Every structure is written in C-alpha cells, then in structure tokens.
Amino acid sequence: MRKLLSLVLVVFLFGCESASGHVHLFIYNMEDPYIEVLAEEIMELGSAHYGITLHDAQNSQIIQNEMIEEALGQNPRLLIINPVDRLGVYPIIEKAKAAGVPLIFINREPLARDLAISDQAFYVGARAEQSGILQAELVAQLFGGDPQALNMHDKNGDNIIQAIIFKGEQGHQDAELRTTYVVDELGRLGYRLDVLTTEIADWNREVAYLATPALVDAYGESVEVFMSNNDAMALGIIDALIELGYFADLDENLNVDQTSSTWMPVLGIDGIEQAVSRMQSGHLYATVLNDALAQAEATVELSKTILFGSILGDSGYELVDGRYVWVDYKKFVLDDEMPEN
Amino acid sequence: MFRRLSIGQGFFIAMMTVITATLVLANFMYVTYFNNATNDIISTSSREINKQVIMNYERYIDEVISTANYLARQTIELTEDGALDELETLYRQSAELSDDMSAAVLVGTDGGVLVSSDTRRASSGLETRSWFVNARRDRDIFHFSAPHIQDVFENGSVEVITVTKSVDYIDDGVVRQGVLVIDLTTVNLIGLAQKTNLGENGHILILNESSDFIYASSFQCNDATCESKTVVDDIILGGRSVVLDDDHMYVNVNTLKHTRWRIATFINVNTVVASRQELTYVQYGIFTGAIIVSLMLGIVLSNSITKPISTLKDHMSKVESGALAGEVVISGQKEITSLARTFNHMIADIKGLMERLVSEQKEKRKSEFLALQTQINPHFLYNTLDSIVWLAENNRNAEVIEMVIALSHFFRISISRGKNIISAEDELKHANHYLSIQKIRYNRTFDYSLSISPEVKGHTVVKLVLQPIIENAIHHGMISDHESGQIDIRAYVKEGRLVFEVENNGYGITEDKIKEIRGSMTQESKANGFGLRNVYQRLKLYYGEEADVIITSEVDEMTNVKLVMPLRKETEDEETA
Numbered sequence: 001m002r003k004l005l006s007l008v009l010v011v012f013l014f015g016c017e018s019a020s021g022h023v024h025l026f027i028y029n030m031e032d033p034y035i036e037v038l039a040e041e042i043m044e045l046g047s048a049h050y051g052i053t054l055h056d057a058q059n060s061q062i063i064q065n066e067m068i069e070e071a072l073g074q075n076p077r078l079l080i081i082n083p084v085d086r087l088g089v090y091p092i093i094e095k096a097k098a099a100g101v102p103l104i105f106i107n108r109e110p111l112a113r114d115l116a117i118s119d120q121a122f123y124v125g126a127r128a129e130q131s132g133i134l135q136a137e138l139v140a141q142l143f144g145g146d147p148q149a150l151n152m153h154d155k156n157g158d159n160i161i162q163a164i165i166f167k168g169e170q171g172h173q174d175a176e177l178r179t180t181y182v183v184d185e186l187g188r189l190g191y192r193l194d195v196l197t198t199e200i201a202d203w204n205r206e207v208a209y210l211a212t213p214a215l216v217d218a219y220g221e222s223v224e225v226f227m228s229n230n231d232a233m234a235l236g237i238i239d240a241l242i243e244l245g246y247f248a249d250l251d252e253n254l255n256v257d258q259t260s261s262t263w264m265p266v267l268g269i270d271g272i273e274q275a276v277s278r279m280q281s282g283h284l285y286a287t288v289l290n291d292a293l294a295q296a297e298a299t300v301e302l303s304k305t306i307l308f309g310s311i312l313g314d315s316g317y318e319l320v321d322g323r324y325v326w327v328d329y330k331k332f333v334l335d336d337e338m339p340e341n
Numbered sequence: 342m343f344r345r346l347s348i349g350q351g352f353f354i355a356m357m358t359v360i361t362a363t364l365v366l367a368n369f370m371y372v373t374y375f376n377n378a379t380n381d382i383i384s385t386s387s388r389e390i391n392k393q394v395i396m397n398y399e400r401y402i403d404e405v406i407s408t409a410n411y412l413a414r415q416t417i418e419l420t421e422d423g424a425l426d427e428l429e430t431l432y433r434q435s436a437e438l439s440d441d442m443s444a445a446v447l448v449g450t451d452g453g454v455l456v457s458s459d460t461r462r463a464s465s466g467l468e469t470r471s472w473f474v475n476a477r478r479d480r481d482i483f484h485f486s487a488p489h490i491q492d493v494f495e496n497g498s499v500e501v502i503t504v505t506k507s508v509d510y511i512d513d514g515v516v517r518q519g520v521l522v523i524d525l526t527t528v529n530l531i532g533l534a535q536k537t538n539l540g541e542n543g544h545i546l547i548l549n550e551s552s553d554f555i556y557a558s559s560f561q562c563n564d565a566t567c568e569s570k571t572v573v574d575d576i577i578l579g580g581r582s583v584v585l586d587d588d589h590m591y592v593n594v595n596t597l598k599h600t601r602w603r604i605a606t607f608i609n610v611n612t613v614v615a616s617r618q619e620l621t622y623v624q625y626g627i628f629t630g631a632i633i634v635s636l637m638l639g640i641v642l643s644n645s646i647t648k649p650i651s652t653l654k655d656h657m658s659k660v661e662s663g664a665l666a667g668e669v670v671i672s673g674q675k676e677i678t679s680l681a682r683t684f685n686h687m688i689a690d691i692k693g694l695m696e697r698l699v700s701e702q703k704e705k706r707k708s709e710f711l712a713l714q715t716q717i718n719p720h721f722l723y724n725t726l727d728s729i730v731w732l733a734e735n736n737r738n739a740e741v742i743e744m745v746i747a748l749s750h751f752f753r754i755s756i757s758r759g760k761n762i763i764s765a766e767d768e769l770k771h772a773n774h775y776l777s778i779q780k781i782r783y784n785r786t787f788d789y790s791l792s793i794s795p796e797v798k799g800h801t802v803v804k805l806v807l808q809p810i811i812e813n814a815i816h817h818g819m820i821s822d823h824e825s826g827q828i829d830i831r832a833y834v835k836e837g838r839l840v841f842e843v844e845n846n847g848y849g850i851t852e853d854k855i856k857e858i859r860g861s862m863t864q865e866s867k868a869n870g871f872g873l874r875n876v877y878q879r880l881k882l883y884y885g886e887e888a889d890v891i892i893t894s895e896v897d898e899m900t901n902v903k904l905v906m907p908l909r910k911e912t913e914d915e916e917t918a
Contacts, residue, residue: 061595061596061598062391062392062395062396062595065578065579065595065596066388066579068578069578069579069580072579084598085596085598085599087482087598087599087600087601088596088597088598088601090550090601091577091578091594091596091603092578094577094578095577095578095579098577111479111482173481173482176481177481198414200410
C-alpha cells in the first residue's frame with residue numbers, strides 16, 4: 001500500500017520529465033540560416049533513430065551552458081553541440097566526461113587539446129580552408145580563368161582583381177581561415193589581388209547591409225568583386241547594392257543581367273536557400289556549398305556509430321584521428337548564367 | 342481486521358486514516374512544491390546574478406578584443422605602407438584612451454619590439470614568454486594570461502593580465518607573423534567583481550583553463566586548497582547549492598567568452614534559506630495542529646455515537662449478571678433510543694415474569710411445607726392412642742395418666758397456635774414428651790437422656806424436626822435385639838449453627854446404607870426413610886443451603902443423626918414459612 005502510494009506520488013511529481021535517454025542538439029543561434037538548415041536536417045534524420053530535443057542558445061554561451069547543464073542532469077545518451085564559444089567548451093567536455101556522456105561538436109571546432117580531454121568527444125564539420133580555396137577558384141572562373149588576361153570583369157583593365165572582403169566574426173576560426181585561404185589560393189593560382197578593404201560583419205546580413213553603402217561610397221569606382229565569408233553577409237551586400245542602383249534588369253525578364261554595367265559580382269559561402277534563389281535571379285554570382293545535408297547526415301551517422309556501434313565507413317564518411325569527420329565543401333555556380341569570355 | 346474493534350474504534354480509525362492520509366499528502370505536496378519553488382527562486386535569481394556578472398565581464402572583454410582587432414587590422418595595413426610612426430601613435434592613443442590598458446606592443450616574429458605604446462625599454466627574450474609562445478601556437482585565438490608583474494618592459498611593477506594574439510605585419514613586402522601584446526591592469530577586473538552585490542561572504546573566483554586563479558575576490562580564498570576552489574573544481578560548470586562556513590551559498594560556474602576563463606560566483610542565499618525554513622516549520626506546525634484538532638474531533642464524534650451504545654451495553658451486562666436494575670435512560674441517536682426503549686420493555690416483562698414465578702414458588706413451598714408437617718400427626722396419634730388403650734386395658738392407670746398428659750403437652754406444642762416456628766426449648770420439650778410416651782409404649786425397653794446447652798436458649802427452630810428422627814432411632818435402633826437401648830438427645834451451638842443430635846446405641850448401619858438414606862432424603866422417592874426425608878425437606882425448604890442433616894454410624898455401636906440449622910433469634914422470623 002505504501003509502495004503504491006509512493007509510486008503514485010513519484011509518477012505524479014516527476015511524470016512530466018521524461019527527457020532521459022534522449023539525444024540533445026544544442027544550436028548556437030537559430031537565426032543563422034545555415035545553422036537553421038543544419039539543425040532541421042539533424043532533427044529530421046536523427047528522430048528516425050532516437051528521441052532528440054533541440055535547444056537554441058540564441059548566441060549566448062551562458063544560456064547554452066545552462067541548457068547543457070540541465071540536459072546532463074537528465075541522463076542523456078548523447079549531446080550534439082554547436083557551441084557559441086568554441087574556446088569555452090573545455091568545461092563542458094570535462095563535465096560530460098564525468099557523466100559518461102559522449103559529445104559531438106558540429107560546425108564550430110573546439111581546440112584540439114580540448115577535444116583530447118575525452119575519448120568520447122567528436123567533431124563533425126567542414127574544413128574552412130577548403131571553402132576559401134573553392135571560393136578562390138570561383139573568383140578565378142569569374143575573371144575568365146586566365147590570370148594573365150582577366151576578362152571584362154576586370155573593369156579598369158589593370159589585370160589586378162580589386163576586391164572587398166566581408167569577414168565573419170573577428171577571431172572566428174572560419175572567418176580567419178576563409179579569408180586567409182581565398183587570398184592565398186588566388187595568389188597561388190597566379191592572380192594578382194588587391195584587397196581594397198576587409199569589412200568585419202560578424203556573419204550577419206544586417207550588419208553587412210548597413211556597412212555596404214559606406215564602402216561603395218569609398219571604393220565604388222574601383223571595386224570589381226565582393227568576396228564574403230558567408231552567404232548571409234553576401235545577401236546583405238546585395239540588399240544594399242540593389243538599393244544603391246546596382247543589378248539592373250535590362251531585358252526585364254525578372255532576372256538580373258550579368259552583362260550589365262550595373263552588375264556587381266558577389267560571392268558567398270554556405271549555399272543557403274535564399275542565396276540559391278539570389279543566384280537563380282542572377283544577383284549572386286556563386287557560393288560554396290557548405291553542405292548542411294551532408295553535415296547533418298555525417299553527424300547522425302556518427303551518432304549511430306557511437307550509440308549503436310554501426311560502422312561509420314558504410315555511410316561514406318570517415319573518422320579521422322579517432323574523432324573528426326570532415327565533410328567536403330562544393331562549388332555552387334549556375335553554369336548557364338556564366339558570362340562567356 | 343476491523344471486526345474485533347468496537348464501532349467507535351472502527352469509526353475513529355477510519356476517520357483518522359482518511360484525515361491523516363489527506364493531511365500528510367497535502368503537507369508533503371505543499372512542502373515539496375514549496376521547496377522546489379524556493380530552490381527555483383534561489384537558482385534562478387543566482388543564475389541571473391551570475392549572468393549579469395558574466396555579461397559585465399563579456400562586455401569588458403569584448404571591448405578589449407575589438408580594440409585588439411582594430412589594432413591588428415591597422416597593423417597589417419599601416420605596416421604595408423611602412424607607416425610605423427602612425428601605427429605607434431595609434432597604439433599609444435589606444436592605450437591612453439583605455440583606463441586599464443597599461444601597454445600595447447607589437448612584438449616581431451623574432452621577439453623584438455616593433456611598435457610600442459610606451460617609451461620604456463623592452464625586456465629581452467620576449468620570444469620565450471609564455472604569452473608569446475601561446476600566441477604563436479594557437480594563432481587564431483586570443484590568449485589571456487594569469488595576472489603577473491608586467492614583463493614586456495624592464496623593471497615592470499604593475500600587475501597585469503597580458504592579452505596576446507598572433508597578427509600579420511608586412512616587413513619589406515613580406516607577410517610576417519608577429520604577436521600583438523595588450524597588457525591590462527587588473528583594476529577594472531577587480532572593480533567588476535566588486536561591483537556586484539553577492540551578499541555577506543559572497544565572492545567571485547576567476548579561474549583559467551588549468552583551473553589556476555586569475556582572481557579571487559575573497560581574502561580567505563587565494564590558493565588551491567580553499568574550499569570554494571574545491572567546490573568549483575567539483576562543479577566544473579553549472580550551478581549548485583553549497584554550505585560554506587555556515588553560509589548557504591549558491592554557486593554558479595560559467596565560461597567567459599573568448600578567454601577560456603571560468604567565473605564562479607558564490608552568492609549568499611541565507612535569507613531565502615532561513616525564511617524557507619521558517620515557513621516549513623510553520624507548515625509543520627499547522628500540520629500538527631490540524632492532526633491534533635481532528636484527533637480531538639474524532640474522539641468527540643466517535644464518543645457521541647458510541648456512548649449511548651456502550652451505556653446500553655453496560656446495562657445489558659448488568660442484567661446478564663442477574664441484576665434487573667431499573668430502566669436505562671439514553672439520549673442520542675434515534676436508533677439507539679428506540680433500542681433502549683425496547684430493551685426497557687423487555688426487562689420490565691422479565692421482571693414481571695420473575696416476580697410471578699417467585700410468588701408461585703413461595704406458594705408452592707408453603708403448601709408443600711404444610712403438607713409435610715401434617716403427614717406426621719395421624720400416624721403417631723394412632724400408635725399412641727393404641728398404646729393408651731393397651732395400658733388402660735391392663736389397668737396401668739398411672740401410666741395412662743402420664744401418657745395422656747405427655748400427649749396433651751405434645752399436641753400443644755405440635756399445634757403451637759398454628760405457628761411453624763417455635764423456640765428450641767419447646768422443640769426439645771416436645772421431644773421429651775414424645776420420648777416419655779414412647780418409653781411407656783415400648784415398655785421401657787430403652788432409656789433416654791436430654792442434654793441441652795444453655796446457649797441454645799432463645800433460638801428458634803422449625804417445629805417437629807426432632808420427633809421423626811427419634812421415632813427412627815426407636816424403631817430402627819433398638820426394637821428387636823437390644824433390651825436396654827439408650828437414646829441421647831443433645832442440643833448445642835457449634836460454629837454459629839444450632840445442632841440437634843439424636844444418638845442411639847443400636848446395631849448401627851453401614852456406610853452404604855447411609856449413602857442410600859442420604860440419596861432417598863434428597864429425592865422425591867417415597868421408598869423408605871419417610872421421617873428423615875420429611876425433616877430434611879422441611880429444613881431445606883425453610884433454611885435453604887444453611888441447613889443439613891448429617892448421619893454417622895458405627896456398626897454395633899451407635900447411630901447418630903445431627904440436624905444442623907442456622908441460629909435464629911426468637912423475635913426474628915416469626916412470620917416465615
């Protein structure tokens with residue numbers, strides 16, 4: 001009788017909490033369109049194999065810490081973390097290790113020495129340098145592919161590419177690497193590049209949109225290409241350029257005329273949905289697909305390996321150094337819209 | 342389980358079980374809910390404070406980083422143009438504009454100082470400083486050192502935190518990697534910690550990634566052995582309630598963006614805990630009070646139901662033990678009062694029946710008694726008159742006279758004006774007359790004696806009890822064999838009883854015969870021993886258990902019959918029987 005009573009009480013009091021045994025996905029900010037797609041893909045793919053809960057930290061590490069702390073208290077099976085501050089994850093790894101919970105970090109790579117704290121800490125992501133290299137290749141393609149004889153997009157005909165770079169968050173690993181590698185790779189390919197300025201717009205469309213008019217004011221005559229660390233900022237640049245009278249639709253077919261003198265080449269990285277539609281309308285020249293679907297797939301495949309012992313190699317992904325799964329970037333450009341030399 | 346309990350107990354137990362269970366449940370749920378709620382309040386408010394602290398630090402660090410980023414950008418641009426003077430001005434301005442930026446220095450790839458906000462002489466061997474090495478190792482992040490005495494210049498004296506970041510600069514058209522060094526005085530860092538009110542003994546610890554102290558706002562805690570540090574090492578990240586030196590604290594450990602630091606806030610929550618305890622006591626008080634009140638209420642209620650029943654029960658058990666005492670008066674529920682009324686009726690009926698039965702028995706006893714008494718007389722009279730006729734025929738006139746006188750006295754006592762109870766002396770006189778008559782009648786073949794104790798005087802007996810015994814003694818004791826029979830009559834008081842003893846020296850009777858006689862005495866059989874049974878039954882009818890007839894005998898020696906009766910004074914019981 002007493003047992004029954006206490007059972008009833010326990011059920012009554014704790015019946016509402018049943019997140020134990022779940023997989024939890026922590027996202028740094030759902031307002032980041034690329035991350036939103038990635039998160040949705042992981043939720044969809046993951047939910048076929050386990051209960052999964054999404055937590056959005058709204059770009060606050062404090063909030064994310066709290067969410068992770070709470071989740072760790074519910075006896076989770078696995079945490080998938082897209083950290084707000086990739087440098088601050090070492091206590092999370094320590095705490096998860098103490099609780100015996102495996103971790104998969106996605107999209108923002110923790111320091112190698114932090115990951116090394118636990119055997120059960122993994123990373124799924126793309127190599128930022130690869131996106132920079134691919135973006136450089138796309139820029140080369142835009143200018144005709146011959147570094148000695150640039151095409152009409154070399155407006156002043158000096159055979160030097162005058163560029164403005166939009167950089168993500170200062171100090172952000174991806175921002176630094178993408179910026180460094182797009183510059184380095186163009187040099188390696190033999191192009192001469194003149195970076196008119198590097199604008200830091202924190203990955204953010206709005207910030208990029210607000211920064212663009214001043215840059216156009218200063219460099220509007222000379223700039224030949226905008227190279228953005230991501231699509232969101234590229235879209236912000238395009239938003240501003242449209243308002244400033246760029247991107248005229250000469251034949252009024254609702255598609256921008258890339259041969260028009262008002263067309264301005266803008267390149268992004270990520271391949272988010274709005275970027276693709278801007279590409280189809282001719283505004284955006286090209287982007288580098290940070291394949292959210294592939295990353296989500298790799299993440300879920302890795303989680304299955306961790307949880308159920310399935311073999312990761314079967315899904316076409318490879319575990320490098322026992323804890324890294326690298327997903328390739330892909331060049332994304334609409335060939336038929338490409339201007340011929 | 343409840344069957345052995347009284348109605349009141351059952352009712353009481355059932356009621357108390359329900360009430361107690363309800364109260365316990367309500368109390369338990371309330372206390373649990375209340376505890377959870379206050380725990381939530383403590384944790385939420387502490388977390389808010391912690392967030393505020395972290396956010397203050399974040400803002401501060403963000404400012405430092407944006408300055409550093411600005412300097413890093415300018416470094417590559419201005420070195421490209423070879424405008425080192427301009428860059429130095431920029432460094433100096435940045436250091437001057439910021440309260441707590443002690444110095445901004447660009448260290449070249451070989452460890453030499455390229456640009457400095459300060460004119461002081463740089464130390465040598467900067468390339469071996471840990472902040473330099475770290476910056477070169479992880480090039481894309483900022484490095485925040487632990488507080489130390491400024492070592493980028495010679496003879497440094499202020500305590501600083503060195504922030505470093507690998508930056509690119511152009512040297513003769515070649516991109517090189519240098520290290521941007523920003524020394525921050527610890528003033529602002531400490532100020533930020535002290536700005537927040539964390540309550541008495543509340544404090545802040547800032548730890549780096551190796552869990553070494555960056556800063557501790559508590560004087561008690563400045564080395565790795567202090568309790569707060571142990572708590573933080575255990576929590577790693579997150580919040581928890583702890584008790585430190587009798588203070589209830591809520592500890593939050595959080596990371597500080599960019600720095601790889603953890604900030605732990607120890608917030609004093611004594612007041613909340615104390616008031617929670619107080620409220621919990623009050624709650625338990627109310628609970629106890631409610632239990633007591635319902636206990637008393639339960640007793641009163643169950644009593645009001647069962648008191649009439651138990652009164653009735655008590656009365657019934659009194660009746661059961663034989664006392665048909667008066668009516669039971671019960672006030673209470675309708676069912677019980679009607680039950681009591683019915684019971685009273687029943688008792689009244691039983692009483693009536695019993696009274697009738699008793700009076701009928703009395704009547705019956707009286708008529709039996711009289712019948713027994715009257716059985717004696719004709720028998721004896723016949724024999725005596727027969728003897729007198731025989732004496733007269735033989736002209737033994739003196740004896741006739743003696744006999745007639747004795748007979749006349751005999752009958753006077755026999756009749757005794759209709760009384761059944763006479764004095765012991767009269768009874769003995771009556772025996773004497775009888776013996777003298779019989780002695781004549783039996784030709785003086787026996788002799789007799791009467792010995793009477795003086796204390797016998799003044800007591801009463803049922804009349805005509807001795808005569809049948811004597812008659813037996815004469816008949817069975819001596820008639821045939823013994824020529825010189827002897828009959829002794831004794832009257833005395835022994836152990837509070839009056840004893841009449843009739844003893845003859847006849848041939849006696851066996852033990853078996855005595856048993857047989859006793860058996861016939863107590864039964865209604867008319868087989869033999871008529872006289873004895875008559876006497877016995879009259880004694881029993883009149884005196885009840887207190888009277889007895891005891892027969893003893895020794896074969897060829899004697900037979901003794903004792904009549905034992907209670908002592909009754911002459912005035913006491915004239916009326917009975």
